[in-house]
Amino acid sequence: MNNIKTIIGIGLLYVLMNNASAIVVMPEITTVVPVSSTDMTRLKCVHGQISAVDYVAGTGLIHTTHKNNKNTIINFQQLDDGVERKIISAKVSFGIICADEYYQLVLDPQPMETQVIQLQLPELKITAKSNKTSNENKSNEQVLLDLIKQSRDQSFNQKISLDEKIYLGDLQLKLLNETNVAGTNYQIKRFVITSNKEASLSEKDFINTKLGSGNIRAISLDDQQLNKAKNYTYLHLVLDRGN
Incomplete structure (x- = not known):
């Protein structure tokens, strides 16, 4: 019977925590977060795992990190001297590392219901x-x-350029979009090439031009020939942005 009660209790906690309201917190910015002074609060590491938790002992705050390191449950121990029960109300500085990012929170105990704090990352x-x-x-x-x-x-976030044209002989090039590829030192540029005359094209024609300032690491043309039937094509560059 006791085991049944325990299972029901855990199930009830799961339902309560999943139905709780949520607040989103980003790293590197100190965020004041209202939390329940009498109920549990769950911190969820959305894009990785929790590797460390840091706060001062003696504040009444206690925590438990789930074995999958995705969630940490925090709550405040209530002080009871047998005469009266004292509810914690002082703010607590709380640090947590999630997905190798540091989140600095100031927990502000309030008489409120349980909630979930989602530790998010910028896009x-x-x-x-x-x-x-x-x-x-x-x-x-x-x-x-x-x-x-x-x-x-074109499956990446793109930045539309100004209406700038570059002329190389009979060819006109216009920068359509450029993107700094997050997590790398590379930049992608995409040009449209047009010509009023027939032309044979090669990637080598564009390597030593001002298109890449000597930093071109990869180059590709969609077409090798321009003519009356099709007087345009696309040029794709991958450039090294350096450190």
Whole structure:
């Protein structure tokens, strides 16, 4: 019977915590977070694992990190001297490392219901971590080939350039978009090339130009010929942005 009660209790806690309201916190910024002074609060590491928790002892705060290191439960111990029960109300500085990022919180105990604190990452950092993980086991050549493919697929966040045109002989080039690839030192540029005359093109024609300022690491053309039937094509560059 006691085991049944325990199972029911754990199940009830799971339901309560999953139905709790949520607040999103970002790293590197000290954030004051209202938390329940009498109920549990869950901190959820959204994009990785919790590796460390730091706070001053003697504040009444206690924590338990789940074995999967994705969640930490915190709550305040109530002081009871047998005459009266004292509810903790003093703010507590609380640090936590999630997904190798440091989150600095100031916990502000309030008479409120339980809630979830989601330890999030900015979109750019999520992309950077994803790119780093994806590229770990790839050769440099494969990384460059993948970036050329991304340029063709236009499956990355793009920055539309100004209406700037570059002339190379009879060719006119216009920068359509450029992207700094998060988590790498690379930048992708995509140009449209047009000509009023027939032209045979080669990637070598564009290596020693001002298009890449000597930092071109990969280059690819969609077409090798321009003519009356099709007087345009696309040029894709991968450049090294340096450190």
